[in-house]
Amino acid sequence: MSPVASASATRSGARTAVVTGGASGIGRAVARRLAADGHHVATLDLSPGDGRDYAVTADVTDRAHVDKAQDAVRDRLGPVSILVDAAGVDGFKRFADLSFEAWLRVVDVNLHGVFHCIQSALPDMTAAGWGRVVNISSSSTHSGQPFMAHYVAAKSAVNGLTKSLALELGPSGITVNAIPPGFVDTPMLRKVEERQRLGGTVEDHIARTPVRRVGRPEDIAAACAFLVSEEAGYITGQILGVNGGRNT
Numbered sequence: 001m002s003p004v005a006s007a008s009a010t011r012s013g014a015r016t017a018v019v020t021g022g023a024s025g026i027g028r029a030v031a032r033r034l035a036a037d038g039h040h041v042a043t044l045d046l047s048p049g050d051g052r053d054y055a056v057t058a059d060v061t062d063r064a065h066v067d068k069a070q071d072a073v074r075d076r077l078g079p080v081s082i083l084v085d086a087a088g089v090d091g092f093k094r095f096a097d098l099s100f101e102a103w104l105r106v107v108d109v110n111l112h113g114v115f116h117c118i119q120s121a122l123p124d125m126t127a128a129g130w131g132r133v134v135n136i137s138s139s140s141t142h143s144g145q146p147f148m149a150h151y152v153a154a155k156s157a158v159n160g161l162t163k164s165l166a167l168e169l170g171p172s173g174i175t176v177n178a179i180p181p182g183f184v185d186t187p188m189l190r191k192v193e194e195r196q197r198l199g200g201t202v203e204d205h206i207a208r209t210p211v212r213r214v215g216r217p218e219d220i221a222a223a224c225a226f227l228v229s230e231e232a233g234y235i236t237g238q239i240l241g242v243n244g245g246r247n248t
């Protein structure tokens with residue numbers, strides 16, 4: 001174990017966390033919040049971003065990349081005990097025109113990326129008898145979304161994966177939960193608005209949102225901070241909507 005890792009293990013409540021998609025939007029806010037809570041945080045993203053303790057550039061769809069990235073995190077910060085899967089891409093296409101390649105790409109990042117990252121971090125959590133996994137899915141899984149069949153299918157599968165792994169990993173001290181965010185002000189949302197795929201402007205949506213505001217990445221980060229905490233140890237297999245009341 002590296003000197004940093006030993007310090008991490010002895011510091012009360014501090015854990016080593018990996019946040020995928022941590023260079024932007026929700027993942028970035030989660031990384032910042034977990035760092036503010038005292039954890040040692042590594043971001044794993046296609047872009048370097050500004051990872052709090054350590055930013056690793058990797059593609060979550062490439063298992064060799066993911067394993068190498070998690071090894072680097074282990075060496076630098078110690079065994080991984082918190083994983084937040086926030087890396088994601090969206091996609092818009094009428095289903096009749098959706099190529100299988102486009103379908104695969106969206107499923108690859110949003111679903112297979114989660115598979116790789118969890119499986120890669122699992123040995124550390126199992127060895128420690130303690131782990132927290134939070135998968136960022138999407139509120140579109142509550143309602144469906146036209147022209148996003150690939151995205152919604154992948155995110156719905158993430159919710160299913162979450163429930164199954166909660167049952168399988170609970171006896172090992174590992175909780176697995178999902179947060180399906182809705183309408184959160186990030187570069188992804190603004191690009192959707194620009195491409196006129198939002199069904200109106202952000203302002204139009206605010207008027208239809210019960211709490212009358214757009215979500216902030218920090219709203220998702222707050223829920224995430226709770227789910228990875230010691231006191232959330234009896235919460236697993238849950239899909240915790242954070243969406244301003246748009247889906248209940």
Ligand code: NAD
Pocket residue numbers: 020021022023024025026027044045046047058059060061085086087088089090109113136137138139140180181182183184185186187188189
């Ligand atoms: P974002 O585009 O701001 O951030 C996504 C990050 O994922 C980027 O930094 C990007 O580089 C990274 N990424 C993409 N593909 C990757 C890959 N193959 N390997 C590694 N990193 C990769 O988007 P966001 O809005 O912050 O989205 C975060 C998560 O929340 C996504 O999974 C998204 O589907 C989900 N989500 C967001 C909203 C919203 O309203 N913003 C709603 C529902 C779900």
